[in-house]
């Protein structure tokens with residue numbers, strides 16, 4: 594029987610997000626193997642990311658002992674801005690001991706510190722340099738400052754690949770009868786006909802720029818959301834948001850005969866989930882020729898505000914209400930999956 598390094602109470606084997614860990618019901622601490630931390634909280638908690646960086650200080654203390662192999666745990670203080678946390682690592686099995694609130698605290702500190710280029714945590718690549726600037730100048734699309742992933746985003750790539758393949762078919766058909774047949778027409782849905790077009794319209798696009806915009810936003814925001822939620826939950830989020838946006842557009846659209854196509858509502862749901870899960874991540878944003886770094890929360894608040902104004906004023910060939918519905922559904926869907934301290938996850942209520 595393993596016992597708690599902090600309070601010697603017997604540890605309980607528990608499973609969260611398919612990760613097995615040893616949890617102490619008395620003090621709320623948890624012991625995770627080397628893969629457990631990144632699996633539960635993402636790459637930010639991986640000691641390979643922070644242990645050698647300037648935000649981590651070796652405290653030179655070895656007070657606690659590893660519940661698995663009995664080795665003394667090495668204590669670090671990880672600090673940035675006005676937040677700090679003490680983390681204990683096992684040098685032998687490379688596991689990590691997290692007191693009750695420490696997993697989330699460590700993740701938030703490392704995520705925040707990595708957005709500041711002076712800490713040296715974020716890897717310098719094309720995004721921060723001239724190539725990134727020129728790309729943004731032309732596209733006016735956002736770029737992430739630093740948000741690494743742990744797994745290959747297979748579901749995101751599959752959604753993009755599928756939309757691309759469907760687009761080629763639409764193109765070959767000259768955006769004719771095939772597009773018409775699978776597009777979402779509010780008049781049909783309102784009279785209970787062709788309900789399946791709520792789903793099929795998510796894979797259709799009206800032109801190459803429409804497809805490129807949706808694919809780009811899905812890739813930028815979707816890879817991290819999928820990495821954190823796992824492929825199955827991520828796909829459920831995507832389709833639930835797409836359906837919710839489609840339904841809201843159907844019930845509010847002025848002219849019920851105008852067909853609706855596009856993945857935008859599903860993508861909007863993924864963007865809202867990103868806001869719930871990664872509120873501290875910063876992006877590079879363009880204003881004309883000027884590039885600046887801003888919290889993703891500000892970018893997404895501006896984005897949803899712009900859609901609300903669009904919905905009020907109307908006009909354009911944009912399904913504003915589909916974006917709004919998808920965004921709201923995505924936020925609601927993701928909220929129960931937000932990052933929480935492990936003692937809250939396992940508390941008996």
Ligand SMILES: [Zn+2]
Nearest residue numbers: 597600617620
């Ligand atoms: Zn304990």
Ligand SMILES: [Zn+2]
Nearest residue numbers: 659662683686
């Ligand atoms: Zn150990």
